[in-house]
Amino acid sequence: MMETKKSITEVGVDDIIKAGLSVEEEAKEFYRILKETIGEAKGLDPREVWRKVVDNRVLKPWHPHGVHQLVYYSVYSHWDSSTKGPPLYWFPSLHESRRANLGRVMEIHGPKLLGTEYKDPIKSFSLFQKFSVEHPEAYWSIVLKELSVVFHEPPKCILDTTDKSKPGGTWLPGSVLNxxxxxxxxxxxxxxxxxxxxxxxxxxxxxxxxxxxxxxxxxxxxxxxxxxxxxxxxxxxxxxxxxxxxxxxxxxxxxxxxxxxxxxxxxxxxxxxxxxxxxxxxxxxxxxxxxxxxxxxxxxxxxxxxxxxxxxxxxxxxxxxxxxxxxxxxxxxxxxxxxxxxxxxxxxxxxxxxxxxxxxxxxxxxxxxxxxxxxxxxxxxxxxxxxxxxxxxxxxxxxxxxxxxxxxxxxxxxxxxxxxxxxxxxxxxxxxxxxxxxxxxxxxxxxxxxxxxxxxxxxxxxxxxxxxxxxxxxxxxxxxxxxxxxxxxxxxxxxxxxxxxxxxxxxxxxxxxxxxxxxxxxxxxxxxxxxxxxxxxxxxxxxxxxxxxxxxxxxxxxxxxxxxxxxxxxxxxxxxxxxxxxxxxxxxxxxxxxxxxDIIKRTVGGYFVVQGRADDTMNLGGIKTSSVEIERVCDRAEESIMETAAISVAPVDGGPELLVIFVVLKKGFDGEPDKLKMKFSKAIQNNLNPLFKVSFVKIVPEFPRTASNKLLRRVLRDQMKHELSVRSKI
Known part of the structure; x- marks a missing residue:
């Protein structure tokens, strides 16, 4: 990821050339349009500056990615997510919001359902979402008419919560369809x-x-x-x-x-x-x-x-x-x-x-x-x-x-x-x-x-x-x-x-x-x-x-x-x-x-970021799998292995989770992490899924365990996160 400490007002033609617009005349023209756009947004906060850049289509799909990086990261170079929430890149317009499925329905039903609190689809969205949670019957009776759902026999009601043995209730009871x-x-x-x-x-x-x-x-x-x-x-x-x-x-x-x-x-x-x-x-x-x-x-x-x-x-x-x-x-x-x-x-x-x-x-x-x-x-x-x-x-x-x-x-x-x-x-x-x-x-x-x-x-x-x-x-x-x-x-x-x-x-x-x-x-x-x-x-x-x-x-x-x-x-x-x-x-x-x-983080401003799994299920390349499944395969991959522990960690700069295998070797055996990594990858791909790959192998003397001998994968995960964090700073 490109990092820049320069603010957008400090970006010059040389920076644009270095970012990938290598023809000087093209870089100068881009700089002129960029400065003009920033001028229109003078004194506004970075979100409004970025909004102007996007609305004016200053950045084109065919521009080198380095140019997109330069502008985006420069606009938000001094942004503090801990106090302001995550930087925003897309903003709905009132016109677009009223043409969206949900916005159209809100415009029709919002004044009746929310009364004078209803303003428009953007300002009133959070209120309408809360209404849909508290009044699912009213919400679903509207939405079912918006989908191609035709009942052979209609439901008696939307939701029946009288059967206490069903914590999720009974939905659309009595209805028959295909x-x-x-x-x-x-x-x-x-x-x-x-x-x-x-x-x-x-x-x-x-x-x-x-x-x-x-x-x-x-x-x-x-x-x-x-x-x-x-x-x-x-x-x-x-x-x-x-x-x-x-x-x-x-x-x-x-x-x-x-x-x-x-x-x-x-x-x-x-x-x-x-x-x-x-x-x-x-x-x-x-x-x-x-x-x-x-x-x-x-x-x-x-x-x-x-x-x-x-x-x-x-x-x-x-x-x-x-x-x-x-x-x-x-x-x-x-x-x-x-x-x-x-x-x-x-x-x-x-x-x-x-x-x-x-x-x-x-x-x-x-x-x-x-x-x-x-x-x-x-x-x-x-x-x-x-x-x-x-x-x-x-x-x-x-x-x-x-x-x-x-x-x-x-x-x-x-x-x-x-x-x-x-x-x-x-x-x-x-x-x-x-x-x-x-x-x-x-x-x-x-x-x-x-x-x-x-x-x-x-x-x-x-x-x-x-x-x-x-x-x-x-x-x-x-x-x-x-x-x-x-x-x-x-x-x-x-x-x-x-x-x-x-x-x-x-x-x-x-x-x-x-x-x-x-x-x-x-x-x-x-x-x-x-x-x-x-x-x-x-x-x-x-x-x-x-x-x-x-x-x-x-x-x-x-x-x-x-x-x-x-x-x-x-x-x-x-x-x-x-x-x-x-x-x-x-x-x-x-x-x-x-x-x-899931473990999730709620940010300032009410956005959410997923932080990982509370249990030992992991997510590899979009496929959920369990530590147990991977460990069973790895335990049999090499005779020197006493036991393995599989965890996944997110890279420091975000992105798909990395698979890490911790290994305890039998007494008297030595092992090389790189050779084990190849063997584990081959065993996992042959027995579980050819899309899975091992990123790291760590040989350790023993695993951390609870008093009842349960493996503490969480501790191993924290160790690996710390190690990756230290590596990223070197």
Whole structure:
């Protein structure tokens, strides 16, 4: 990260040349425009100076990143975050705020709901967020009409809290629907017509072609697959998907839900052991997969991993052409043979949806716990309503938007992306290939993507390789980021690609089907920070004794969530839900708080920054995993090892967490950290996930432990944080 002690008024032509505008005439012209803009903002505080710079488009997406750094860090060179809160980079206008989904609804309903306290969507946002927490029935009755949610039988009410055995209440009781059908049918509000483009996509190997699938064709393809599922499986069966997030994967996902089956989500990066665990826990009766994964012209095996994992029926889709590129087992079936099973039907492209009570299971997703086996979390028809609401309210997904987010149906972001797009009336943009390539960036440009989701690791790679140079991303109205902590300088680079559009930070959980803290287009935004609790979400920050800090006080502590969250889990397939999320949590205003596990900091000015996990779950490259899982693999990596302890720490300047392995060696053995690092990385990538990498190995004589012999990973984490802090100052 570039650091500058010069204030913006002290920056000269030489600084601009040094920052990357190497042609002197160009640097002089930039300096002239910059000085003119600063003159307009004379005497204003740095936030207003930066706002002027952005509004006047002084900085262009094609300017070298060094120039963007020079201006941003110079504007905020004497900014004291400890007294003023984080520096802000994006500010909503009143005009834009009234056109946002949430702002439009506030303008219509705000005066009635908030009375004379209502001013406008920007000034009254915090008040309206608080209202949504205290009056969820009133809020949801408005918002449900804004989404493409159609009930076969309407709910008796919004929320029933009479059953005290359900701390999260009963949401939309008595309602019956099929949430997949809601994604596929035309609608008047939000407007979805039969010939609207539902999905736009491109194959990595053919950068000249954009494919479009219209809503009518999309629905017919989903219904064809739903009919084929009925010929192969029994109602209620769990059916896995383990493949990249392609058009076919999306069609299969919605077909499984439409036909009353249950999706089992498995990421395509998992090793065979991890696939086997998820198939076993979910009791899956079948799995959709591909023969290979294609990345950068190279083929990587996928079907062979599925075969190694389990003997359940696999339906195999070829990555290229119509023929699978390998021999299948007897019980398995090619995609073409599977689809041909409905040829005898008079209307194979028509399917009558299976309508279910709103709390029926539709999807089993997995989130790593601290006990080894991943937690199997059940999504119902409620969960998509919740997550698409977040897309509607916070990301501001509107009809006509083109929404792209490189992810996978094995991670919670896959279903969130799918439902948020279709229930808000937008177009889903899919790239069949690596998101790290320039080809992906060209797809974003050519497809006219308006909202681009990312994880910080991807942004870091784009910035470091400079692979997006020369592409036009100015159609983007916003970015989103989730999965891990964002780095301020990487976010500066990303936002600058589209004239400093906002990056909506999202932090939540698979079990919440949503975010509990987010950015919002009705509030100023700060890089790497969250500006608000999400709509209808109440939470407190707890001190070490479980006592909540006052709501307006800057502090650091564990999050305690209000239990009344529509769409949040009320069951786990393989663990005690109450024990995992409620046991031991304090009471607050007569309700037992729900555990999430994050440690967060509330800044001056009311912004939030995630500080890590309260338990020993870690976040590596946007993937949550447990210390226990990693330690099991590392303990077996080398005969000299007595035991290992895995922790993760954030770099001093922010960004994705680093994996650190502490090692105690057996007596009489010596070890070299670099050699162990290579062995651990190989073992983890082969047995857990090829995306994980070890950053440091530390050999120690013994581990710190409690009186009852429990390993104190927190102490090791603090030691490593201190060491990294010292290194950064050298």
């Amino acid at each position: 949430i997949a059908e809601c994604c596929l049918q035309p609608a008047s509000h939000p407007s979805k017509k039969e010939d609207d483009v539902a999905i736009v996509w491109r194959d990595e190997m053919d950068e000249s072609v954009l494919h479009h699938l219209k809503l009518k064709e999309f629905r017919e393809q989903v219904m064809l697959v739903a009919n084929a599922l009925d010929t192969t499986f029994t109602k209620g069966d769990a059916i896995a998907i383990d493949m990249p997030m392609t058009v076919n994967a999306v069609i299969i996902y919605l077909a499984i839900v439409l036909a009353g089956f249950v999706v089992v989500s498995i990421a395509d990066s998992f090793a065979a052991k991890e696939i086997a665990t998820r198939l076993r826990v979910s009791n899956a009766k079948g799995i959709f997969t591909q023969d290979f994964i294609l990345r950068g012209g190279r083929k990587f095996p996928l079907y062979s991993r599925v075969v190694e994992a389990n003997s359940c029926k696999a339906i195999v889709i070829p990555v290229i052409g119509n023929d699978v590129g390998l021999q299948l087992r007897n019980q398995d079936q090619t995609w073409i043979d599977f689809l041909s099973s409905v040829n005898h039907l008079p209307r194979p492209n028509y399917y009558s949806p299976v309508y279910q009570p709103v709390d029926s299971l539709t999807n089993i997703l997995f989130s790593s716990g601290t006990t080894g086996d991943p937690k199997a979390i059940g999504w119902t028809h409620l969960s998509p309503i919740r997550c698409s609401h977040d897309g509607w309210a916070h990301v501001d997904i509107q009809e006509g938007d083109v929404y792209c987010w490189p992810t996978n149906l094995g991670w919670v972001m896959g279903p969130i992306l799918l439902y948020s797009t279709f229930l808000c009336g937008a177009t889903l943009a899919l790239f069949h290939g690596s998101p790290l390539s320039r080809g992906f960036g060209k797809f974003v440009q050519d497809a006219g993507v308006t909202v681009l989701g990312t994880v910080p690791s991807i942004v870091k790679a784009w910035k470091s390789t400079n692979c997006m140079e020369g592409l036009d991303w100015t159609k983007l109205k916003s970015f989103c980021s989730t999965g891990e902590a964002s780095n301020v300088d990487d976010d500066l680079w990303l936002s600058s690609r589209a004239y400093y559009k906002p990056i909506i930070e999202c932090c939540g959980g698979t079990e919440l089907a949503s975010s509990y803290i987010q950015g919002c287009p009705l509030q100023p935004q700060a890089f790497g920070a969250f500006s608000t609790a999400s709509m209808t979400t109440g939470f407190v920050i707890l001190d070490e004794n479980g006592v909540s800090y006052p709501d307006d006080m800057p502090c650091v502590g564990e999050v305690g969530l209000s239990p009344l969250l529509m769409g949040a889990s009320d069951r786990l397939l393989n663990a005690d839900h109450d024990k995992v999320y409620f046991k031991g949590m304090p009471m607050y205003k007569g309700m037992q708080l729900r555990r999430h596990g």
